[in-house]
Structure formats: structure tokens, C-alpha cells
Amino acid sequence: MSTSLFHHANPEKVNLDLIDAEVVYFPHFFSGSNADSYYNILMNDLKWKQDNIRLFGKVHPQPRLTALYASNDRSYSYSGITMHPLPFTKELLEIKNRIEQECTQRFTTCLANLYRNGKDSNGWHADDEKELGQNPVIASVSFGETRKFKLRYKKDHSIKCDIELAHGSLLLMTGTTQHYWQHQIPKTQRNVDPRINLTYRVIQ
Numbered sequence: 001m002s003t004s005l006f007h008h009a010n011p012e013k014v015n016l017d018l019i020d021a022e023v024v025y026f027p028h029f030f031s032g033s034n035a036d037s038y039y040n041i042l043m044n045d046l047k048w049k050q051d052n053i054r055l056f057g058k059v060h061p062q063p064r065l066t067a068l069y070a071s072n073d074r075s076y077s078y079s080g081i082t083m084h085p086l087p088f089t090k091e092l093l094e095i096k097n098r099i100e101q102e103c104t105q106r107f108t109t110c111l112a113n114l115y116r117n118g119k120d121s122n123g124w125h126a127d128d129e130k131e132l133g134q135n136p137v138i139a140s141v142s143f144g145e146t147r148k149f150k151l152r153y154k155k156d157h158s159i160k161c162d163i164e165l166a167h168g169s170l171l172l173m174t175g176t177t178q179h180y181w182q183h184q185i186p187k188t189q190r191n192v193d194p195r196i197n198l199t200y201r202v203i204q
């Protein structure tokens with residue numbers, strides 16, 4: 001009855017068994033009521049915007065809204081755009097502190113994504129920009145609609161893993177994950193509510 005990922009009906013922590021990667025999933029990192037309140041506050045307070053990105057030489061509006069927050073003034077560049085951070089809000093700092101209890105990393109930066117509906121997505125990529133350094137720790141928190149997160153091994157796309165990122169969950173990607181694997185949030189035909197994702201990172 002169980003899928004290969006979940007040996008218990010309601011686990012607290014799941015270590016994904018992937019070659020050349022370290023990925024840990026905490027399905028209920030935040031309680032339901034905390035997750036609900038973060039969802040509402042972040043939806044209203046973050047400075048969401050839709051940037052134009054350059055992909056294969058063509059300019060497109062990014063298929064989601066984003067916002068960048070940090071404790072320093074370091075910018076973050078990817079897909080032909082450079083984002084400049086705003087100072088952390090109270091809630092983004094609170095969430096950062098809570099995640100830092102779970103891993104030894106101290107994060108500087110949070111890239112927030114808002115997937116407004118099933119047409120919003122995030123294409124195949126690795127978080128391997130040079131400002132993230134080698135073997136970056138990426139802590140990814142989800143609020144709102146559950147969306148599918150896909151991972152694939154760069155050298156052999158038949159080696160892959162799908163995980164449904166639930167409201168109030170945390171996904172930690174460490175070690176060589178970004179070097180050997182790519183991830184994406186595909187579009188879905190389902191009629192879905194918005195989803196907020198926060199990815200905490202270190203940008204020196």
C-alpha cells in the first residue's frame with residue numbers, strides 16, 4: 001500500500017534515497033494553524049512581482065511571481081535577471097530562525113515564489129549559480145496548495161523522484177544535490193489554489 005517514499009503513514013521526516021544527493025522532507029514542519037497564518041501574511045505583505053526572464057535568447061514573463069529578501073545587500077542573478085533584496089520581514093525572519101534549528105546552516109537570503117494557479121510553474125534547473133557557492137544548502141518551505149516537485153538526475157533522466165510538497169512542509173537539499181540533480185514545479189491541469197514557496201539560501 002505504501003509508496004517507496006513513505007514507510008509510515010504519517011512520518012515526521014523522510015530521507016529521500018537518491019544517488020549523489022541529500023534531500024530530506026519534513027511534511028508537517030509547521031502546524032496547520034501556523035502555516036495558514038504564514039500563508040495569509042506572506043501573500044499580503046511580500047512585494048510580489050513578475051519579472052521578464054531570458055531563456056534561450058528569448059524574453060518571457062516569468063511564469064510565477066517572485067520577491068527577494070536578505071540580511072545583506074547581495075543581489076541574486078539567474079535566467080538573465082538580477083534581483084536586489086529587500087530587508088527580511090518579521091515573518092520571514094521567524095521562519096528562517098525556525099529552519100536554522102533543524103540544520104546548522106545560517107541563511108542570508110530568501111527567494112519567494114508565488115504560483116498563482118496551475119499555469120504557473122518553475123522549469124528544470126539546479127540552484128547552482130556561482131553566488132550560492134559549492135554544495136549549497138537550500139531550505140524550501142511551502143504554504144498553500146500542494147504542488148508536485150520533480151527531481152531528475154542530470155546524467156540519466158530516467159533516474160527521478162516526485163514529491164508532493166504539502167502546506168507547512170520543509171524540503172532540505174544539501175551536499176552535491178545541485179551539482180548532480182535538477183528540479184522543477186510543472187504546470188498542472190488541475191484547478192489549483194495559489195502556492196507560496198520560500199527558498200532560503202546563503203549568498204555571500
Ligand SMILES: O=C(O)CCC(=O)C(=O)O
Nearest residue numbers: 113122127140185197199
Ligand atoms: O517552488 C518550489 O518548490 C521550488 C522553487 C525553486 O526551485 C527555486 O526557487 O529555485
Ligand SMILES: [Fe+2]
Nearest residue numbers: 125126127183
Ligand atoms: Fe530551485
